[in-house]
Amino acid sequence: MSLSLRSVGLLALGLTLFTACGSPGTGGSSPSPAPATTDAAPTESPLPASPSPSPSPSPTTSPEPTPSPTAGASSADLAGQRIVYSYPGTTPPAVLLQRIREGRVAGVIFFAENVGSDPSVLRTAVNQLRQAEQQSPHPRPLLLMTDQEGGLVRRLPGGPAQSAKDVGRAADPIAAATATGNQAAATLAGFGLNLNLAPVLDVHRTPGDFADSAQRSYSTDPAVVGKLGSAFIKAQQGAGVAATAKHFPGLGSAPAGANTDEEPVTLTVPLNQLRSVDERPYQDAVAAGVELVMLAWAIYPALDPGTPAGLSGTVVHDELRSRLNYQGVTVTDALEAKALDPVGGTDKRALAVARAGVDLILCSARDVGQGDQAAAALAGALDSGDLDRDDFTASADRVDALRDSLK
Numbered sequence: 252m253s254l255s256l257r258s259v260g261l262l263a264l265g266l267t268l269f270t271a272c273g274s275p276g277t278g279g280s281s282p283s284p285a286p287a288t289t290d291a292a293p294t295e296s297p298l299p300a301s302p303s304p305s306p307s308p309s310p311t312t313s314p315e316p317t318p319s320p321t322a323g324a325s326s327a328d329l330a331g332q333r334i335v336y337s338y339p340g341t342t343p344p345a346v347l348l349q350r351i352r353e354g355r356v357a358g359v360i361f362f363a364e365n366v367g368s369d370p371s372v373l374r375t376a377v378n379q380l381r382q383a384e385q386q387s388p389h390p391r392p393l394l395l396m397t398d399q400e401g402g403l404v405r406r407l408p409g410g411p412a413q414s415a416k417d418v419g420r421a422a423d424p425i426a427a428a429t430a431t432g433n434q435a436a437a438t439l440a441g442f443g444l445n446l447n448l449a450p451v452l453d454v455h456r457t458p459g460d461f462a463d464s465a466q467r468s469y470s471t472d473p474a475v476v477g478k479l480g481s482a483f484i485k486a487q488q489g490a491g492v493a494a495t496a497k498h499f500p501g502l503g504s505a506p507a508g509a510n511t512d513e514e515p516v517t518l519t520v521p522l523n524q525l526r527s528v529d530e531r532p533y534q535d536a537v538a539a540g541v542e543l544v545m546l547a548w549a550i551y552p553a554l555d556p557g558t559p560a561g562l563s564g565t566v567v568h569d570e571l572r573s574r575l576n577y578q579g580v581t582v583t584d585a586l587e588a589k590a591l592d593p594v595g596g597t598d599k600r601a602l603a604v605a606r607a608g609v610d611l612i613l614c615s616a617r618d619v620g621q622g623d624q625a626a627a628a629l630a631g632a633l634d635s636g637d638l639d640r641d642d643f644t645a646s647a648d649r650v651d652a653l654r655d656s657l658k
Contacts, residue, residue, distance in 0.1 A: 330629035331355025354387035358394025377443035396446035410434030414466035432486030454503035461505035477535030497545035501529025511548035511590035598628035
């Protein structure tokens, strides 16, 4: 995700952590395997001495199909199941806890300001959020997330200390990528979080360009980016923390200063280059089973002239889901990004995201009201028929399935 708006205090925190962080704590354990079940062989009865009428067979009762998690949900409930909230400071606001108890929150994103100077404060806040979720009508784990990419881009104290650029230049890059994936998982799990908005799969072009300037790109070689990103994904998800490949279809061609948090950005990459270079690492990520893909806010005229990728059904459905056969959860970049200023306010942005088919809407302005406004717009459009309820429910079901798979 782009740096400026969602990264207040981030570079300062990253620089401090890069030089002062200690060894990461214990990571989350992998889910325990289900116990094996063994069906006992039936014992045969001896044949009767003389024929006797056979008893009528007992009717076989088929188990009832498990209903969809969103079956019968109200428009307000459905809308909330696609919203990621954020809040200011170190204490979750009462209104956010109430939304969670109502079952109308998909997740929460955390920033350095939510940690403060005492790491135990965030653990306390996470426990409050989880307790509220247990009081909801249909309890399932919240998606509790942050950006813990490594190097300068870390919201939480702890690893990985190495940036993507460091990993790409390591003596054994695959081992380094695996180690950083494990370290990121350990750091998040230590705070009770279960989803990391990492790794970045942007294939940078020149030294000092947008992706390279904060050391967020593994390489200029798309095959290398794909391999290292996949190693990070497998390690992190193997430790029970969901990974997010970003920023599809790729910000690697963006020059220095081309930041969608600050302004609209158009990347005039030819279609063949976009697919062979920028999208190439996502093939590896999909094959690795990445749980989420984040869409960029840049405009790609080769795919959809004039429409940011995260608002484009062509990019989401035709390019990501159909061409790359991605079936997992999609998520926006920061909804408040200035690249979307031409679209309008929060309500119009949320509706455009839903029409494009992106599953999760990242309301990361540290304002619970932003999430409420997005949810209200979605619910109203569902009630009026402006949004297709079946498509909307399919997105909510994907999100719920992801939540059910995590702790």
